[in-house]
Amino acid sequence: MSLVNHTPQWQALQQHWDELRTARITDFFAADPQRATAMRLSVAGLYLDYSKNLITPTTLKLLAALADAVDLSGWTQRMFNGAAINNTEDRAVLHIALRNRSNRPIVVDGADVMPLINQVLARMEHFVGRVRTGDWLGHTGRRISDVVNIGIGGSNLGPKMVCAALAPYQRDDLRVHFVSNIDGTHLVETLARLNPETTLFIVASKTFTTQETMTNATSARAWLLAALGDQTAVARHFVAVSTNAERVTAFGIDPNNMFGFWDWVGGRYSLWSAIGLPIALAVGFDRFVELLEGAHAMDEHFRTADIAHNMPALLGLLGVWYANFAGARTHAVLPYDQSLRFLAAYLQQGDMESNGKRVTRDGVAVEYSTGPVVWGEPGTDGQHAFYQLIHQGTQLIPADFIGAIHSHNELRDHHPKFMANFFAQTEALMRGRTTAEALAELQASGVAEAQAQLLAPHRTFPGNRPTNSILMQRLTPQTLGALIALYEHRIFTQGIIWGVNSFDQWGVELGKQLASVILDELQTGKLTAPHDPSTRALLEYFIQQRRA
Ligand code: G6Q
Numbered sequence: 001m002s003l004v005n006h007t008p009q010w011q012a013l014q015q016h017w018d019e020l021r022t023a024r025i026t027d028f029f030a031a032d033p034q035r036a037t038a039m040r041l042s043v044a045g046l047y048l049d050y051s052k053n054l055i056t057p058t059t060l061k062l063l064a065a066l067a068d069a070v071d072l073s074g075w076t077q078r079m080f081n082g083a084a085i086n087n088t089e090d091r092a093v094l095h096i097a098l099r100n101r102s103n104r105p106i107v108v109d110g111a112d113v114m115p116l117i118n119q120v121l122a123r124m125e126h127f128v129g130r131v132r133t134g135d136w137l138g139h140t141g142r143r144i145s146d147v148v149n150i151g152i153g154g155s156n157l158g159p160k161m162v163c164a165a166l167a168p169y170q171r172d173d174l175r176v177h178f179v180s181n182i183d184g185t186h187l188v189e190t191l192a193r194l195n196p197e198t199t200l201f202i203v204a205s206k207t208f209t210t211q212e213t214m215t216n217a218t219s220a221r222a223w224l225l226a227a228l229g230d231q232t233a234v235a236r237h238f239v240a241v242s243t244n245a246e247r248v249t250a251f252g253i254d255p256n257n258m259f260g261f262w263d264w265v266g267g268r269y270s271l272w273s274a275i276g277l278p279i280a281l282a283v284g285f286d287r288f289v290e291l292l293e294g295a296h297a298m299d300e301h302f303r304t305a306d307i308a309h310n311m312p313a314l315l316g317l318l319g320v321w322y323a324n325f326a327g328a329r330t331h332a333v334l335p336y337d338q339s340l341r342f343l344a345a346y347l348q349q350g351d352m353e354s355n356g357k358r359v360t361r362d363g364v365a366v367e368y369s370t371g372p373v374v375w376g377e378p379g380t381d382g383q384h385a386f387y388q389l390i391h392q393g394t395q396l397i398p399a400d401f402i403g404a405i406h407s408h409n410e411l412r413d414h415h416p417k418f419m420a421n422f423f424a425q426t427e428a429l430m431r432g433r434t435t436a437e438a439l440a441e442l443q444a445s446g447v448a449e450a451q452a453q454l455l456a457p458h459r460t461f462p463g464n465r466p467t468n469s470i471l472m473q474r475l476t477p478q479t480l481g482a483l484i485a486l487y488e489h490r491i492f493t494q495g496i497i498w499g500v501n502s503f504d505q506w507g508v509e510l511g512k513q514l515a516s517v518i519l520d521e522l523q524t525g526k527l528t529a530p531h532d533p534s535t536r537a538l539l540e541y542f543i544q545q546r547r548a
Contacts, residue, residue, distance in 0.1 A: 003360065004499055005368050005479045007325075009066040016062055017325035025054055027431050043311045044297035044482035049469040052430045053318055053398075055328065058548055061319040064307040066497060072313065075496045080303050082108045086266070086503035092501050094262075095269035095488070096299045097521050099292035099481070120259055120274055125285045127239070127259075128277070130172060131200065132284060139233035144200045147176045147192060150220060153202030153508065154267020155241070156180040157349050158484075159204075159278045161342035162271060162291065165480050168339070168408035169283040174199040178221075182212040187219055189406060196227035196237070203240045206267055207248035211515065217251065241274045266503050268349050269488060287477045294481025302489040312486050315400075315468065316493025322398045322466065323369045331375035332390065336403035336422040337475055343402075344376035347487055354491045354502035361501045370498045379403075380421045391429065391461055398503040401426055402470045402483070422469075432463015442469055522546075 001391045002291070004010055029035050039051035066072075078085055097106045097113050106111040129135035134143040149159060152424045160239070179191050191199075201224075203217040217238075224237050231252075239257040240248040246259045259274035272292060273278065280288035302312045322328035331346045331351075355371030376382065379401070385413040403422045404503035407415040438459040470486075472479040495502030517540065518531050522541075525543050527536060 003364065003367055004070055004497060006197075007060065007066070007069045010324075011067040013059075013062050013066060013321070013325055016059060017321075020054060020056070020059070023054065023056075025466070026053060028056060041309060041311050041314070043301045043305075043486075045472055045479040045483050046298075046311070046486065047471045048311055048315075050314060050318065052426055053321075053468070054464065055318070055321065055463055060308065060317075063321060066320070067307050067313060067317060067493070070167040070499065072493060072496050074404035076303060076492070079492065080106070080299075082106050082113070083540050086264075086501060088501055088504045088506075089263075089504070091266040091271075093266065094264040095266065095272055097212070097527075098261075098265065099295040099299065100274035101289075101293050101296045101483075102300075104547045112517045113262070113506045116262070118439065120261070121289075124274060124277060124280055124288075127257075127290075128280045128285045131281055132171075137236070138197050138200070139228050139230065139236045140197045144199045145173060145175065145198040145283050146194045146265065147174065147200045147202060147278055148175065148194070148220065149178050149202045149204055150180075150213055150216045151178075151202075151241075151275070152180040152210060152351065154270050155204040155206060155210075155213065155275055156345045157342070158268070158271030159276060161340075161346040162276070162279045162480065162484075163282045164342050165337075165475060165476060166287065167278070169477070174281065176278045177214050178278070180212065180225065182215050184219070187216050191220070191223055196224045199224070199237060201238045201254065202277055203238060203242075203248075203251070204277070205241075206243050206261070206265075206270070206275075208240070208242045208244040208251070211512065214251075221252070224496060233401055237383075239277075240363075241277055246266075267505075268353055269503075271484075283477065284356075290331075290477035294476075294478035294483075295485035296481075297478070298482040298485035298489070302485070312489030313493050315486070316490040316497070317370070318466075318468070319398070319490065319494055320497050322396065323372050326396055328372060328396045328398055329369070330373040330375060330395070330397055332397050333374060334379055334382055334399055334401050335376070336379040336418055337407075338378055339408070339475060340402065341378050344374065346484075347392075348374045351491050352488060353505050353508065355495050355498065355500060356507065357495075357498075357500035357502075360499040362499075366500070367497060368498070370500055371494070379425070380418065383421060383425065384469060387425065390465060396465070398466045398468075399429070400468045400470060404472050404475050404479075405490045408475065426467045426469055428461065428463075430465055430466035432461035432465075433459065435460045 036051045040049045079093050080096055082094060084090050085093050092108050094106060094113065098117055100106060100114060105112050105114055114125050115155045131144050136144060138144060156178055163176050179190050180188050201220050205213045221234060224233060234252050235254045238253050240253045241259045242248050243261055243263060245255055245258060249255050257303055259277060261273040265273050272295065276288060302310060307313045319331060333347055335343050352371055359365055366453055390399060401422055404420055435456050439456040442455055491502060521539060527539055
């Protein structure tokens with residue numbers, strides 16, 4: 001396939017950008033009184049207003065034509081039908097099957113995967129029920145009070161983000177913790193507050209070989225055995241989520257306490273699988289199913305809606321518009337919801353590991369930007385920190401604002417105040433303030449003319465900063481499921497436009513290989529591998545200082 005930037009559709013967008021580059025979003029509203037109502041969409045409990053973008057109806061038509069040119073809908077059908085679209089690993093991409101609540105058969109290598117998925121869900125339901133009712137007891141006969149998920153990357157970020165987001169649905173007597181970093185501090189600080197007799201560990205690793213996870217799991221096992229002194233305790237306090245039964249058994253975990261998933265589930269797309277076990281333990285299995293249902297509703301929309309009314313496809317195309325035509329390098333995710341505090345970190349992996357690629361599926365170097373840097377923090381903390389740069393910096397930073405109509409914690413007037421900031425920010429980012437307005441304001445407040453002239457440029461806001469506003473009634477398992485699936489399909493859309501494989505992660509694999517050579521050197525104190533002079537000097541310094 002030739003590169004997408006050689007298509008007439010891309011070139012038409014290029015030309016269109018040249019016409020729009022000096023346009024003002026506010027002028028579009030002035031020219032079209034229907035704009036706000038035309039550019040909004042409600043899907044699966046999410047309400048999207050995308051009218052505050054630097055686009056016209058023509059932009060949307062041209063973007064849709066680009067999506068058609070790369071056969072977005074064909075690729076979507078192929079993903080949903082189980083084709084091996086992850087070509088570098090020769091795998092299907094079926095996180096959508098994990099939440100296929102319709103049970104529509106999805107066939108991989110001649111077999112429907114739905115019975116396998118349903119079997120694991122049934123085992124999860126049984127196990128979660130036992131732990132939550134107190135039927136599952138620790139080695140000394142006590143109920144489980146704390147669950148520690150040991151995993152990293154895709155085996156950590158999703159469940160951690162969702163558990164924080166669904167905190168209002170959790171019980172006080174069953175707490176869930178996450179340990180990911182190999183830095184001993186993470187495990188030590190987590191375990192310091194826990195009782196081995198009432199702690200259950202989930203070792204979550206697709207491969208069961210990841211150094212961080214295996215090291216943490218081994219130390220956790222030692223902590224447990226030091227307290228309980230009996231090898232058989234492991235079976236009552238350790239369960240595994242993995243695709244690697246052999247290694248799970250070798251670690252000493254009873255295979256009956258292993259929950260499987262499959263190679264067609266990518267790590268960063270795996271929270272819907274047994275990797276979601278800590279979520280189900282935290283909020284209950286029924287709530288976990290509601291999360292799957294919310295995602296499924298978004299999947300069905302993405303699979304069937306035409307591009308002009310397709311929420312994930314639209315958001316994906318808008319991202320392409322800014323990244324490839326308007327020169328944006330980053331994308332901000334700004335949830336006005338404290339419980340979504342890990343959303344940006346989660347999407348950072350989802351997006352940057354998926355689309356941080358420089359060659360197409362066929363291995364041809366791209367000639368355009370692919371995945372942007374994704375970042376963000378919950379409002380209003382971000383407002384008091386980095387919003388300055390979004391308002392007045394030299395970069396264009398498209399931003400998604402995400403908020404709820406109702407808070408789980410309607411404390412006095414907190415929520416209206418919170419959301420007033422959401423709306424005020426999106427309005428100000430679009431409108432800006434001209435130098436003339438700034439000057440007039442200064443003069444009206446009695447500032448001396450020379451000072452007013454000096455200050456006016458500093459108090460000028462260019463505006464025209466694009467935002468999407470995403471609202472939901474309340475952050476529930478369903479709306480959260482839909483929100484995550486929305487971003488997953490946004491990532492997919494962009495990967496298809498750029499022609500990259502969004503489902504491999506060779507950069508992560510590299511990291512896994514590199515450290516092992518150096519670990520040997522640090523442990524023996526002898527440098528055996530060829531290193532560049534800087535690394536060699538650093539290693540020598542580290543070894544020498546550790547000895548001293
Ligand atoms: C995700 C990546 C990566 C992976 C971790 C953990 O898509 O592949 O983040 O999830 O490296 O891998 P394991 O689950 O195999 O331990």
